[in-house]
Amino acid sequence: MSFDLAQHPHRRYNPLNGEWLLVSPHRARRPWQGQQEAPDTAARPAHDPTCYLCPGNGRVNGEQNPDYAGPFVFDNDFAALRDDTPAGHLNQGGLLRAEAETGLGRVICFSPRHDLTLPEMSAAAIRAVVDVWTAQFQELAARPDIGYVQIFENKGAVMGCSNPHPHGQIWAQRTVPGEPAKEGRQQLAHYAEHGRTLLTDYLEIELREQTRVVLENAHWVVLVPFWASWPFETLVLPRRAVPDLTQLTEAEKNGLADALRRLTIRYDNLFQTSFPYSAGLHQRPTDGPAYPEWHLHLHFFPPLLRSATVRKFMVGYELLANAQRDITPEWAAGQLRAQSEVHYKAALATG
Ligand code: H2U
Ligand code: ZN
Numbered sequence: 051m052s053f054d055l056a057q058h059p060h061r062r063y064n065p066l067n068g069e070w071l072l073v074s075p076h077r078a079r080r081p082w083q084g085q086q087e088a089p090d091t092a093a094r095p096a097h098d099p100t101c102y103l104c105p106g107n108g109r110v111n112g113e114q115n116p117d118y119a120g121p122f123v124f125d126n127d128f129a130a131l132r133d134d135t136p137a138g139h140l141n142q143g144g145l146l147r148a149e150a151e152t153g154l155g156r157v158i159c160f161s162p163r164h165d166l167t168l169p170e171m172s173a174a175a176i177r178a179v180v181d182v183w184t185a186q187f188q189e190l191a192a193r194p195d196i197g198y199v200q201i202f203e204n205k206g207a208v209m210g211c212s213n214p215h216p217h218g219q220i221w222a223q224r225t226v227p228g229e230p231a232k233e234g235r236q237q238l239a240h241y242a243e244h245g246r247t248l249l250t251d252y253l254e255i256e257l258r259e260q261t262r263v264v265l266e267n268a269h270w271v272v273l274v275p276f277w278a279s280w281p282f283e284t285l286v287l288p289r290r291a292v293p294d295l296t297q298l299t300e301a302e303k304n305g306l307a308d309a310l311r312r313l314t315i316r317y318d319n320l321f322q323t324s325f326p327y328s329a330g331l332h333q334r335p336t337d338g339p340a341y342p343e344w345h346l347h348l349h350f351f352p353p354l355l356r357s358a359t360v361r362k363f364m365v366g367y368e369l370l371a372n373a374q375r376d377i378t379p380e381w382a383a384g385q386l387r388a389q390s391e392v393h394y395k396a397a398l399a400t401g
Pocket of ligand 2: 104105
C-alpha cells in the first residue's frame, strides 16, 4: 500500500503562513450527503428604505448617504481603530504587554443596488469596485501613520455580516497584523533564497498539475490551495508578481474583475444559494519599504461544506491543535470546476 493523498490521513504544509493542516480524506469517502435544498431564489428590493447603506438613506450617526451611482466609501461610524488614540504602552515583566494602536475603518458599498451581490454584478461594475480598492490603498499607503491596509468582505449572516446590502470594509492601522506578518516572513525567506516570489513558484506547480485550478484568464488564476483549510477555500492569484493593486495594468484589473465574477458565480451555483464567505486582499505593508517579495493575492474563506445550511466548524481539534479537513482540496476544486458560469438565478429565470 503506497501513500496516497486522496486516501490516507496526512499533514500538509502551508508555505504562505508556515503552518500545518491535517487532512483526513478517508472520512469523506462516505457517499456525498449533499442535502437537497430548494434553490434560494429570495429576492430583495433594489432599494430598501430601511437600509443604512442605500443611496439617500440616513446612517446611525445622523449623516445622510449621497445619491451615489457607483461604489460609495464612507468612514465606519463604529470603526475598530481610531486615529485620535493617545500614544501609550504597558510592559509588566515582558508578560503583560500592550501598545496603543491607531488607524481607521471605512465601509465600501459595492453599488447603489441593495439586491446585487458580486456574482450578480457586471464585470464593469466589479471593475469599479477594484478601482475603489486601488484608490483607497493608494491614498492610505501614502499616509505616514498607516503601516498596513486590510481590505475585505464579510458576506452572509453566517459570517456575521449585519446588512445584506453588498459591501466590504477597510481597516487600516499603524502596525502589520498577524496574518500578513506571517505571510510576509515566509515570502521574504523564499525570495531571499530563490530570487522569485513564493507564489510565482507555487503557481508554476499548480499550472503544471491543474488538479486544484478552478479557473483561469489571461492574467489571473483561481485555485484551491494545496493547504486550504476551509472546504471550498480559494486563492486568487495574478500571474505576474506585484506587491499591491497600484502596480496592476488596466488589463490585469479587468482580469481581476472577470476572475471574481466567475468565481463568485461558481460559488453561488455550488449549493444554489447566495454563498457566504470572508474574503480579502493581502498586499504589501505600507510602512515604507518596497517589499519586492510580496505577491498580491486574495483569499476566499467560505464556511459551507455540504449544502446551503451544512457548514464546517473550526472547533475542538482545530481550536486546540490545528486546522483539519475531510474532503480534499483536489476534490473541492473538481466540484468548483464542474459548476456553470451562468448564475443559477439567471438560469432558472430563462428556464
Ligand atoms: P458588516 O455587516 O460587514 O459588519 O458591515 C457593516 C458595517 O457598517 C459595520 O462595520 C458600519 C458598521 O460599523 N455601519 C456604519 O458605519 N454606519 C451605520 O450607520 C451602520 C453600520
Ligand atoms: Zn441597501
